[in-house]
Amino acid sequence: MARVVVDVMLKPEILDPQGQAVQRALPRLGFEGISDVRQGKRFELEVDGPVDEAALARIHDLAESFLANTVIEDFTVRVESDDVVAGAAK
Amino acid sequence: MTARIGVVTFPGSLDDRDTQRAIRLAGAEPVALWHKDKDLKQVDAVVLPGGFSYGDYLRAGAISRFSPVMETVIEQARAGLPVLGICNGFQLLTEAHLLPGAMLGNDHLHFICRDQKLRVENAETAWTGDYTAGQEIHIPLKNMDGRYVADEYTLDELEAEGRVVFRYLVRGEAAEGYGNPxxxxxxxAGITNEAGNVVGLMPHPEHAVEPLIGTGRTDGLPFFTSILKKLVTA
Known part of the structure; x- marks a missing residue:
């Protein structure tokens, strides 16, 4: 089974008040030197069968029509390698 | 025979009953529609009510937009069926791309519930004919994701074509319902499509149709009398 990760972020020109609230909390927590924070969404899709070009194309369509609203959001689709999956499980 | 106006109930809809009541008060016949049912029961118009369909999961309206009833609503709205989206209904209409732009979380990150002052900018849509352009109205507003956004080009186009239907009145005291909420x-606060049959807005006209409830005024009633007049004279 392979994992495909879809990252969804608000477009750069869209105001992100949640990210701003996080950024403003940082100095209080002792984290200096971070000038901007933007918050997004990460979807982890466990795919049955091989993640070939056709499967990725289908996931791209899914991301474009459903997981992201492309009026306000950008998205990326990538296959997570086995090493990363193993690392995440530790 | 009077006009039949459908009100869709999704899992998580809150204001479907109030909307049916407003339709009845205006003199039309409300028809309950179900999200799993593609059949619109031959209604003359449809209202997508407020609430939190599918818990606002993913994005407000993003999941309900793919419900069976919406397949028919989208198809018929493109063919001219009058559709009004209130609050969650407005979010749904943008997710379904029947209206341009998108709705995001309020900029102050809080849920807001108050009586809101609005200006009617376009009294020529299917749902606003009983108002006059420039009229100021006072109706309840309650939402988490009420921030309307679109790119500059789209905003300019909406303004140039008179498709901004309602605007928040910002000059005045917040306690009296002024300000961008x-x-x-x-x-x-609300927009329409090119043809003027699809209208979406965040505030809730269906909660301002009787003196006893809401703002104590009936500023929301003209939505429902407008569509009735439009349908019976058509």
Whole structure:
């Protein structure tokens, strides 16, 4: 089974008040030197069968029509390698 | 025979009953529609009510937009069926791309519930004919994701074509219902499509149709009398 990760972020020109609230909390927590924070969404899709070009194309369509609203959001689709999956499980 | 106006109930809809009541008060016949049912029961118009369909999961309206009833609503709205989206219904209409732009979380990150002052900018849509352009109205507003956004090109186009239907009145005391309540671009509270049959807005006209409830005024009633007049004279 392979994992495909879809990252969804608000477009750069869209105001992100949640990210701003996080950024403003940082100095209080002792984290200096971070000038901007933007918050997004990460979807982890466990795919049955091989993640070939056709499967990725289908996931791209899914991301474009459903997981992201492309009026306000950008998205990326990538296959997570086995090493990363193993690392995440530790 | 009077007009039949459908009100869709999704899992998580809150204001479907109030909307049916407003339709009845205006003199039309409300028809309950179910999200799993593609059949619109031959209604003459449809209202997508407020609430939190599918818990606002993913994005407000993003999941309900793919419900069976919406397949028919989208198809018939493109063919001219009058559709009004209130609050969650407005979010649904943008997710379904029947209206341009998108709705995001309020800029102050809080849920807001108050009586809101609005200006009617376009009294020529299917749902606003009983108002006059420039009229100021006072109706309840309650939302988490009420921030209307669109790119500059789309905003300019909406303004140039008179498709901004309602704007938040910003000059005045917040306690009296003035101010932009959610960070919506250009103070936009509601818009319409090119044909004027699809209208969406965040505030709730269905909660302001009787003196006893809401703002104590009936400023929301003209939505429902407008569509009735439009349908019976058509």
């Amino acid at each position: 959610n960070g919506s671009l250009r103070d936009i």
